Amino acid sequence: MLxxxxxxxxxxxxxxxxxxxxxxxxxxxxxxLQTDDELRKIKVxxxxxxxxxxxxxxxxxxxxxxxxxxxxxxxKKEVAALxxxxxxxxxxxxxxxxxxxxxxxxxxxxxHISVPLGKSAEDNVLVREGGRKPTLNSSAKPHWDLIKQxxxxxxxxxxxxxxSGFPLYKGKGAKLxxxxxxxxxxxxxxxGYTEYMPPLMVNEATAYGTGQLPDKEGQMYHITxxxxxxxxxxxxxxxxxxxxxxxxxxxxxVKMTAYTPCFRREAGSFGSDVRGLNRVHQFDKVExxxxxxxxxxxxxxxxxxxxxxxxxxxxxxxxxxxxxxxxDMGFTSALTYDFEVYSASQQKWLExxxxxxxxxxxTNRMKIRYKDEAGKSQLLHSLNGSSLALPRIVAALLENxxxxxxxxxxxxxxxxxxxxRL
RNA sequence: GGAGAGUUGUCCGAGUGGUUGAAGGAGCACGCCUGGAAAGUGUGUAUACGGGAAACUGUAUCGAGGGUUCGAAUCCCUCACUCUCCGCCA
Numbered sequence: 001m002l003x004x005x006x007x008x009x010x011x012x013x014x015x016x017x018x019x020x021x022x023x024x025x026x027x028x029x030x031x032x033l034q035t036d037d038e039l040r041k042i043k044v045x046x047x048x049x050x051x052x053x054x055x056x057x058x059x060x061x062x063x064x065x066x067x068x069x070x071x072x073x074x075x076k077k078e079v080a081a082l083x084x085x086x087x088x089x090x091x092x093x094x095x096x097x098x099x100x101x102x103x104x105x106x107x108x109x110x111x112h113i114s115v116p117l118g119k120s121a122e123d124n125v126l127v128r129e130g131g132r133k134p135t136l137n138s139s140a141k142p143h144w145d146l147i148k149q150x151x152x153x154x155x156x157x158x159x160x161x162x163x164s165g166f167p168l169y170k171g172k173g174a175k176l177x178x179x180x181x182x183x184x185x186x187x188x189x190x191x192g193y194t195e196y197m198p199p200l201m202v203n204e205a206t207a208y209g210t211g212q213l214p215d216k217e218g219q220m221y222h223i224t225x226x227x228x229x230x231x232x233x234x235x236x237x238x239x240x241x242x243x244x245x246x247x248x249x250x251x252x253x254v255k256m257t258a259y260t261p262c263f264r265r266e267a268g269s270f271g272s273d274v275r276g277l278n279r280v281h282q283f284d285k286v287e288x289x290x291x292x293x294x295x296x297x298x299x300x301x302x303x304x305x306x307x308x309x310x311x312x313x314x315x316x317x318x319x320x321x322x323x324x325x326x327x328d329m330g331f332t333s334a335l336t337y338d339f340e341v342y343s344a345s346q347q348k349w350l351e352x353x354x355x356x357x358x359x360x361x362x363t364n365r366m367k368i369r370y371k372d373e374a375g376k377s378q379l380l381h382s383l384n385g386s387s388l389a390l391p392r393i394v395a396a397l398l399e400n401x402x403x404x405x406x407x408x409x410x411x412x413x414x415x416x417x418x419x420x421r422l
Numbered sequence: 423g424g425a426g427a428g429u430u431g432u433c434c435g436a437g438u439g440g441u442u443g444a445a446g447g448a449g450c451a452c453g454c455c456u457g458g459a460a461a462g463u464g465u466g467u468a469u470a471c472g473g474g475a476a477a478c479u480g481u482a483u484c485g486a487g488g489g490u491u492c493g494a495a496u497c498c499c500u501c502a503c504u505c506u507c508c509g510c511c512a
Contacts, residue, residue, distance in 0.1 A: 044472065047481045054481085057493040061440035076492045083492085246469085367470095377469085
């Protein structure tokens, strides 16, 4: 959620930045400002009435103590009139507040100055590429054939147990998942991230904090009997660890990592890239999250990009890094880098990580603050990224490294997996 | 699932309707004292949102939300969480 102070201070800038997203905000911003203005006027009026009531109540207390019953009764009548006024004002106030909240929640985050203009994924800007694309012979298979051939992932039985899009990993397929999770977590903790294992279900307030609610309600599995949501990413519970807290300078930066399964309904997603492990309802992911001082956040973002990039280098996968354009960025993000790996038999780039700076968009909702040197509390910036999402990494590893005698593993995994090939 | 007890400021802890934003203590900060420190001593020590150039000031906040009342940390209702016992259970 954008900070109203910032909108108030520079509405022109807000409008201009939102236009980078192709988000027509001019009317909305003006309406928000107008509502904010009325809101505050009424608030002042209501509060000064309340101040009168409070003062009168004290007087009544004093009168009663002295035994001036009649005076007290008269005073009570005055108060009754004031209270009627207050009731009127507060009705207006809550109507305006609803209006205000409804509107400000519709505003997405302001794109950073470096966000390229553009409408869709086609307009994303290539930052750099790394690794080498393998040359496969003509008998090379897509990963969905390989996992079937070796019986590493059984989609049919997964479908029997839960439904389509719920893979059942098996044998070395299951072990590879465990290996990758372990490898990613070790890599992250070595870089100073603290490992967490959060709840896989969250309540409404938590889902709201990171911005999944109210917009993306339909994308999460909802356990209505208990009012809980299955997490679509570890970002949700882990970022909320510090919600409504004021951190000390010495606590910063907060660096957290977590492995969790991720659950996504992905309702209404169609297209050609849904085969095999490309898009599923449940998948595994290791996430990195930081809470940092505002002045450091873009430096930290670059550091997180390097961190993820190095991980892909260790996996020896061909990758590219894209800077998302205004039209393709998520609602909550100010700047996002997407990482894609090249999946050789599909001849396709698959997104495996997304590293974003949310600035104060999430922390404003969650009220995650710190006390600066001047003793003033201010919102932190939150950032996160995948390191990494497993299914597409597995798809690329299998496709790119297939041989007649099985799939070769990158050196970094040999010790973890206990073998050089699958 | 059943029964009971709790939830107060950074922490401990008092407070059952009227200057209680909240006693007392600890901690912390600053000062005095000291050669230095400890002890002692004095002062200060929440957050959010408004108004104001500022000094300052208004409102709200004692788990959360509602209610009663001129007035609620205190009374009533709903919910959440914690603890103890019983049941069930990996």
